[in-house]
Amino acid sequence: MESNKLPIIGYACASHLGESLSNLSGQSGATGRFGPPRLQLDSTALQLPYYSIDDRFNELDRTERILFEVIEKALQRSQLSPAEIRRTGLFIGSSSYDLRDSEIVYQQKLEAGDPSAVPMPFTGYNRLGESICRKFDIDSEPFNINSACTSSANALLLAHSMIRQGHYEHALVVGIELYNETTINGFAGLQLIAEQRIAPFDKSRDGIILGESCSAVIIGTRSKTAPSLMLCGGGSCFDPYSITTSNPDGSTIAQTLENALRNTAIDKSEVVAIKTHGTATYMNDISESKGIITAFPEETPPITAIKPYVGHTLGACGTLELILFAEALEQGYVPKTPNFETPDPDLPIIPLNEEIDARDGVYLLNYFGFGGSNTVVVVDKV
Incomplete structure (x- = not known):
């Protein structure tokens, strides 16, 4: 095993697809459940599509219930011993953490006429980390990463780096984003919300x-079973162009891709395919497509997108889309991009319309977010 590659030894997730990751294959791209209640915006009642795990949005214990169930399954799959779990590093990526709990408590106090009601009674990011450590007897101090849509992707890279530096033998990386x-x-x-479907690059x-997601990935210096996917690391790049979008000329996206390849000592010719960020917003699709073409001017690898299957899970998409993509690779295919019908003449790339065979080799996973945070995660199918 090359020194920079770490085996992915366990994972689990909860999303709109449910618990069965095989549901990814053959999906045509659902339009999303109308899970949340009707929302009042500027006195206008709007019903917005939403990919939900379930419809129980007002239960105060919902966050921890979903979180603990997913982590338990990932730990079981990893086969780590209690002693190994105790020494495992904990890394959490999210843009909202347990924000819904604050909303519920605030609403309850308002309805009860409690004068102590404040909009965000739970402040800081460490409540979930402390709960995970108590529940699973982990001694490590949690690391909390909030970098918009790249949160759990950056958590993966931080965990990878700290294992390579010798701080931990194993790391539990959690991505969570609930309604x-x-x-x-x-x-x-x-x-920015679509009316019916997510159609990247169309x-x-x-x-x-x-969409909602809670997902957990466990990486380590060694695996008790032969791993099928290795985490190689990746690269990041800050973009000061805008607080809400990358530079539309694609330069920052290209730089992020090149940083990831350079940091992992991988040649462009080794890249089998790219999982795009693929949000289907006008600016993201322009900047991402131009960035990919700039980074791969001679031959562009096949590209696909995961968000049409599960929605945009924001800070949790790093771990969730890694898991779903890994499951597809293990089953022998690179998934197609649902909902793509008509090429856009302004975009220089076309996503996969059909599944293709998943060859052994390197795959790039793109994640780009608000605030100028751009990250590419590199994995190797062995």
Whole structure:
């Protein structure tokens, strides 16, 4: 095993697809469940599509219940001993953490006429980390990463780096993004939510549909079974162009891809395919497609997108889309991109319309977010 590659030894997730990762194959791209209640925006009742895990949005214990169930399954799959779990590093990536719990408590106090009601009674990011450590007897201090849509992708890279530096033998990387009214109202206010479907790179695309996810990935210096996927590391690049979008000329995206290849000592010719960020927003699709072409001017690898299957899970998409993509690779295929019908003449790339065989080799996973955070994760199918 090359020194920079770490085996992925366990994973589990909960998303709109349910618990069965095999549901990814053959899906045509659902339009999303209308899970949340009707939302009041500027006194206008709107019903927004949403990819939900379930419809129980107002249960105060929902976050921990989903979180603990997913982590338990990932730990079981990893076959780590209690002593190994105790020494495992914990890395959490999210843009909202337990924000919904704050909303629920605030609403309850308002309805009860409690004068102590404040909009965000739970402040800081460490409540979930402390709960995970208590539940699973982990001694490590949690690392919390909040970098918008790259949160759990950056958590993966930080975990990989700290294992390579010798701080840990294993790392538990958690991505979580559950329904909350603050986030969905924010994206609705930005007019980024699609009416019916997510159609990355399609001429008729009209935006994102948000989704829920809780996912856990375990990496380590060694695996008790032969791993099928290795985490090689990756690269990041900060883009000061705009708080909400990457530079539309694709330069920052290209630089992020090149950083990832350089940091992992991988040649462009080794890349089998690219999982795009693929949000189906106008600016993201332009910047990402131009960036890929700039980084791969001679021969562009096949590209695909995962968000049409599960929605945009924001800070959790790093771990969730890694898991779903890994499962597809293990089953022998690179998934197609649902909902793509009409090429956009302004975009220089076309995503996969059909599944292709998953050859052994290197795959790039793109994640780009608000605030100028751009990350590419590199994995190797062996």
